[in-house]
Amino acid sequence: MQQVEEQQNIKIKEAARILGKxxxxxxxxxxxxxxxxxxxxxxxxxxxxxxxxxxxxxxxGGGKQTK
Structure with missing residues (x-):
């Protein structure tokens, strides 16, 4: 079984911050x-x-960095 190293789920709070909503x-x-x-x-x-x-x-937007 392959290990997944990336984050599996974004929290609602983080998505709201990223989208400005x-x-x-x-x-x-x-x-x-x-x-x-x-x-x-x-x-x-x-x-x-x-x-x-x-x-x-x-x-x-792909590789767009967010703060």
Whole structure:
């Protein structure tokens, strides 16, 4: 089994910071399948989120560095 060294998931807070949007904006966009960089899954009454670092990076412009 190959080890993955990169970060597997970006937190909502970090994605919001990178995109300059609110955390709620990111959550709702993922829940409605608007964004191409992650998924939202409702488990009972709780939502869980996955944001792909690679897909988020591609979405914001590839190799663009963010502070």
């Amino acid at each position: 609110s955390e709620q904006f990111i959550r709702i966009g993922l829940q409605r399948n608007i964004f191409p960089f992650g998924y939202a899954v409702k488990m009972s009454s709780v939502w869980t989120y996955h944001i792909s670092p690679k897909k988020l990076n591609d979405y914001v």
